[in-house]
Amino acid sequence: MTALTLAVAETRLILRNRTVLVTAAVLPIAMAIAVGRSNLGAVSESGGSLAAVQLGMLLLFGVLMPITMTLAARRQQRYLKRLRSSPASTASIVAGLAGPLVLIVAVQAVIVFAVMAWLGNAGPEHPELLVLAFANGAVTSVALGFLTASFTKSPEAAQITVIPATLVFMVGLFLGLAPIDGARSVLAAAVPGASLTELTRLAWDGSPDGYAAAVRPLVLSTIVAVAAALLAARLFRWQPRA
Amino acid sequence: MRFRHYLRPFATGSIDVMNAITHQAQPAVEIRDLACRYGSFTAVDGVSFTIAPGELFALLGTNGAGKTTTVETAVGLRRPAAGTVHVQGRDPYRHRRELAGRVAVIGQETGFADDLTVRETLRLWTDLHRLPSREELIERVDLAHRAGVRVAALSGGERRRLDLAMALSTDPAVLFADEPTTGLDPASRRRTWALLRELTERGAAVLLTTHYLDEAAELADHVAIMDRGRIARFGTVEEITASHEARITVGPKPFDPLALPVLAGRTAVSDGRLTIRTTELQADLHRLLDWAARTGVDLGDLRAGPATLDEIFAEIETAPAS
Helix, strand or coil, X not given: CHHHHHHHHHHHHHHHCHHHHHHHHHHHHHXXXXXXXXXXXXXXXXXXXXXXXXXXXXXXXXXXXXXXXXXXXXXXXXXXXXXXXXXXXXXXXXXXXXXXXXXXXXXXXXXXXHHHHHHHCCCCCCHHHHHHHHHHHHHHHHHHHHHHHHXXXXXXXXXXXXXXXXXHHHHHHHHCCCCXXXXXXXXXXXXXXXXHHXXXXXXXXXXXXXXXXXXXXXXXXXXXXXXXHHHHHXXXXXXXXX | CCCEEEEXXXXXXXXXXXXXXXXXXXXXXXXXXXXXXXXXXXXXXXXXXXXXXXXXXXXXXXXXXXXXXXXXXXXXXXXXXXXXXXXXXXXXXXCHHHHHCCEEEECCCCCCCCCCEHHHHHHHHHHHCCCCCCCHHHHHCXXXXXXXXXXXXXXXXXXXXXXHHHHHHCCCCEEEEECCCCCCCHHHHHHHHHHHHXXXXXXXXXXXXXXXXXXXXXXXXXXXXXXXXXXXXXXXXXXXXXXXXXXXXXXXXXXXXHHCCCCCXXXXXXXXXXXXXXXXXXXXXXXXXXXHHHHCCCCECCEEECCXXXXXXXXXXXXXXX
């Protein structure tokens, strides 16, 4: 209930802040259109790879970046400190702050995937795995956003501090585009986004091994999401340094 | 209800403020031997005090004296490095959510989302506490004409008043008010004082930090003056001022201090004004007036009274660290 209250307030704030609104609502869709119209070679030819890149970009531009900016701004205003002195639990504060951004990206993802399915005459093989991939990706992006905001002083500084997490996420994204095996599987397990990409690919294209092929990327992406969340919980500061 | 307070010097030289409660009431706030550190810097060092329900306790001190750190620890935003803090019988750090419904905070930084309006901000706060809307408070803090305005457009004083409305909206049992009247005009200050009094009359305990000594003198049942992380003085305003030398000033008149009668206090002349600092105000004043009457000396602008909080504050501020 308190999460919903906070989410309603947060939605109001997003709609009233042009920078966050453009970053969260316009930029991801613009990127999706750009990716869809670009010739990315093998990526463009594979529905699963394209879906993975689209989802990665949506989460990157629609969740990770704006949540970092939002948290830096709310902390600078001491709004987070105020919320911590309310009866709202930590979980509901996090859900209230991140929920609207995740919801906007969810709507965008549905639109992008629907357009992809329409243009390619083929939808995802396993939509339920796509939902799981989205959920894992959303948790990972929110956690990375909180983590990045831990060392971000202001919303302006977020444009710089978000670069390392963006690079890591993009590296993971492209690592996951090819089948992950051998030595690379160890690396992929440690890079946020890689298992997520593999999972999205499998969700869209399917696999001769059926659901069994999805177990490893699902477990790995969940571990990455949980690890990022735990690290963020440990490092995140609710008020500016004294 | 009345409580008897006494001072007990600590072995370390700090002052431990122990409130000997004469009956079984639980203190609203109980802080014992509190220490808070930022790295190697000790911001609060061995602070102890209790606040009873219905009591307004003023914490005074210069910038950096440790007042805000004490308040933030009492609110549960910081974990003490040592000592214990109990608010309504609970550890505020461990039971932050449980206490949030009974404890209100007015911080030095107001902590609003700038793009919400005054009305939306107050509504959000009562919704978070699952309480009915308290829009009438907007009027009580004189913000009715600004209810639809975004917080970003409010002046510093208006933000303070909104902060007060939010604190009152939850009908708290304990209010921590960290410099709530800073930046307010005199009329708003008086309105804030009235609301704080109203709160204590309803039985709420208030911890007020302030730079305004007149505010402490006007509102506080008990006062503690913090200096460099420790409580340097504690008591009622009367007790604190009574523990310092009273002052008699005379002049400006050219007269020979050597001709004065024998007085218990110390005399000093500066710019033609005679100042007598004494622990026997009434007796010395009587001797002085008697002498003036006998010798026909015109004492001019004669003033006499106990030490003011300003003087005690200045004295503590300039004293070397213990």
